[in-house]
Amino acid sequence: MNNPLMEVDKLRLDAGSQTILEVDRLALSEGQVMGVMGPNGAGKTSLLLVLASLIPPTSGTVRYRGEDLARMDLVRWRRRTAMVFQEPLLLDTTVRENVATGLKIRRVPPAEQKTRVSEWMDRLKIEHLARRSVRNLSGGEAQRVSLARALVLEPEILFLDEPFSALDRDTREKMLEELSAILRATRTTTVFVTHRQSEASFLADTIIHIEQGRIVGSQPNGSSGC
Ligand SMILES: Nc1ncnc2c1ncn2[C@@H]1O[C@H](COP(=O)(O)OP(=O)(O)O)[C@@H](O)[C@H]1O
Ligand SMILES: [Mg+2]
Numbered sequence: 001m002n003n004p005l006m007e008v009d010k011l012r013l014d015a016g017s018q019t020i021l022e023v024d025r026l027a028l029s030e031g032q033v034m035g036v037m038g039p040n041g042a043g044k045t046s047l048l049l050v051l052a053s054l055i056p057p058t059s060g061t062v063r064y065r066g067e068d069l070a071r072m073d074l075v076r077w078r079r080r081t082a083m084v085f086q087e088p089l090l091l092d093t094t095v096r097e098n099v100a101t102g103l104k105i106r107r108v109p110p111a112e113q114k115t116r117v118s119e120w121m122d123r124l125k126i127e128h129l130a131r132r133s134v135r136n137l138s139g140g141e142a143q144r145v146s147l148a149r150a151l152v153l154e155p156e157i158l159f160l161d162e163p164f165s166a167l168d169r170d171t172r173e174k175m176l177e178e179l180s181a182i183l184r185a186t187r188t189t190t191v192f193v194t195h196r197q198s199e200a201s202f203l204a205d206t207i208i209h210i211e212q213g214r215i216v217g218s219q220p221n222g223s224s225g226c
Contacts, residue, residue: 008023022213023214035194035208037208080157081155082159095145099121140168205220
């Protein structure tokens, strides 16, 4: 078997006297789209935050290409990742500025910024909104901006926490289809949290089920349409 891109080993996350996560082993390979399913409160968001190194585990290790995240430079690590949450976290400015911000922070040369921002606004179908303030966007449009902000960074790993859960069904299905096509085309390694089986089946090539902080099932997704 290929070396996994990310590997979790004997992970435990406690909050006070409560154990939120207890994961003996989990591996993610390059290019894989992993769906993380489970009921409310199961620990899906907590797992994502630990994988992204936004919260440190109580014990155990998370490795990226064999390197322990706890020993890695966190800024360097975070620059390889991007994250999209259920509620779009946007800056109070225009759509274009929002998509460009991460590239500015990373000091990508202005000409390249311009090309990449235009490309990703086009791919997420928000080019016509470029000069609009994010204040007057619909929920679906705002989430398109969030996805463009994340994807423009060409992350090595993309973390998605229920990105479509707040959207109406038609919008959700459309965006799911578009995102699926993008992830297949770019081969972006992705961890996709959802509580909907239909979304996981559509997008993921492996699905893990979490209950009460433990992985209770893991299977390759045979019904993926891609
Ligand atoms: N900062 C925290 N402090 C204490 N308990 C927390 C904290 N964050 C989450 N929890 C608890 O951890 C469990 C898992 O939460 P979460 O990861 O948000 O689940 P999910 O995303 O699957 O709904 C829940 O019981 C929640 O109440
Ligand atoms: Mg959650």
